Amino acid sequence: MDYKNLLNKAIKLTIEEMVGNSFIMIRFHHYIQSYHNKGIDIVLRGAPCLILATADVNSIYFMKPFF
Numbered sequence: 001m002d003y004k005n006l007l008n009k010a011i012k013l014t015i016e017e018m019v020g021n022s023f024i025m026i027r028f029h030h031y032i033q034s035y036h037n038k039g040i041d042i043v044l045r046g047a048p049c050l051i052l053a054t055a056d057v058n059s060i061y062f063m064k065p066f067f
Helices: 001-015 023-039 041-064
Strands: none
Touching: 001 041, 023 041
16 A cells, blocks of 8 residues: 555645635645755655644634633
């Protein structure tokens, strides 16, 4: 089984599903660029960037009632 290809497809599908949330996409691209600048392979940076971007958005939505 080609796990690298499978991971790429899963990341691509997840990104396509999240296109409706522009803030997640902005944060995702921020982290992708950051990982790219550090020379990290695209397969290795896709999933962590998605996790970090989602955490950013979740923390902002969670904190909204406190502002």
